[in-house]
Amino acid sequence: MRIRIAAAGLIVGAVALTGCMVGTPQYEATPAPASAAPKEAAPEAAESPSKAASGGEAEDDVKITGCEVNGTTGWPSAKLLITNRTERQFSYMVTVEFVDASGTRIGTGVAAENKLASGQKARATAQGFVKASGAVKCRVADVQRYSL
Numbered sequence: 001m002r003i004r005i006a007a008a009g010l011i012v013g014a015v016a017l018t019g020c021m022v023g024t025p026q027y028e029a030t031p032a033p034a035s036a037a038p039k040e041a042a043p044e045a046a047e048s049p050s051k052a053a054s055g056g057e058a059e060d061d062v063k064i065t066g067c068e069v070n071g072t073t074g075w076p077s078a079k080l081l082i083t084n085r086t087e088r089q090f091s092y093m094v095t096v097e098f099v100d101a102s103g104t105r106i107g108t109g110v111a112a113e114n115k116l117a118s119g120q121k122a123r124a125t126a127q128g129f130v131k132a133s134g135a136v137k138c139r140v141a142d143v144q145r146y147s148l
Contacts, residue, residue: 058145061085062094065123067138074131078109078138080124084116088147091115095142096126101135108141115148 066079076098084090091114098107109126116122126138 058092058143059140061092061145062140062143064096064138064140067136069132069136074133076107076109076128076130076132076136076138078111078126080111080126081121082111082113082116082124083121084118086145087118089115089117090145091148093144093146094124094126094140096128097139097141098128098130098132099137099139100132101137106130106132106136 061083063081063083064078065081067076068079069076078096078098080094080096082092082094084092092112094111096109096111097105098109099105107128107130109128111124111126113122113124
């Protein structure tokens with residue numbers, strides 16, 4: 001029970017810190033691993049804090065490479081590839097939302113990678129903790145890129 005409360009607190013805190021954006025690409029999930037189509041970033045204003053010198057949009061640095069529902073727990077997860085396309089070192093916090101076939105959000109997951117050097121790639125997993133049934137879609141809801 002403590003693990004569930006801690007996990008729920010982590011998710012709620014991360015969503016509160018990062019916020020959520022609607023209209024980002026979505027990827028299908030099935031009980032078995034599935035491959036994802038290339039991600040297209042949603043347009044943002046030029047003043048966006050997610051823009052970095054020579055790096056473009058932070059959303060461009062994140063690609064969903066897999067979206068699945070665990071056959072044992074029923075929890076959805078998204079496999080991510082994060083690539084620092086800037087000329088500086090940055091850390092990333094990625095929020096993924098999991099939606100059912102009707103488009104209703106059933107949960108969120110968060111992944112973080114710290115201190116990625118320029119050009120460096122990292123694989124991460126955004127894990128949901130709400131049981132899902134049927135097909136689930138994974139969407140990048142928000143990407144925060146920041147320097148430490």
